[in-house]
Amino acid sequence: MSIKPSRAIMLSLLLLILPACGKQGAAPNEMKSDHHTTRVQVRDTNPAIVSGHHNVQNLQMEADNLANIAVKVPNVSRATVVINGAIAYVGITTTDRVHSKKQVANVREEVRKHVQAKIPRYQVRVSNDPRIFKRIQDIGDGLRSGTPINNYRIHINDLNDRMPGIRK
Structure with a gap:
């Protein structure tokens, strides 16, 4: 046969x-x-989706969404975000209308609250320091171009030191 x-x-x-x-x-x-x-056996599976794991591309989209949320806060002109594990590092620049340290602190806290309320699974850390903003932006650009997060471990550790979480 x-x-x-x-x-x-x-x-x-x-x-x-x-x-x-x-x-x-x-x-x-x-x-x-x-x-x-x-x-x-007929299956409809998408090999680009990794079930049960954070896909790097999806994580970058989520970071971009968090940045968009931060920019919507009054007196924020720019925002950049990097997510590492359960922490979202948010760098912001404020508008020219913000002058005093108290106003800056209020804007940072408003950003933290808005971002935390929209996506509560992350511990949100916010800074308006231009050097930290640049570092977060550089890390985000590197991640988007395919560099593994582990290559930025020293920078992430430095961000943890410079952007401590909220102490209760």
């Missing part, structure tokens, strides 16, 4: 094409030929 080469090629192509055309949750399909029946 042999299969003609043309049937073997068609069967192989069918086996390759059917999984891509299936619907999620569909029952296994049967393909019948003259000589035998083959069961094909």
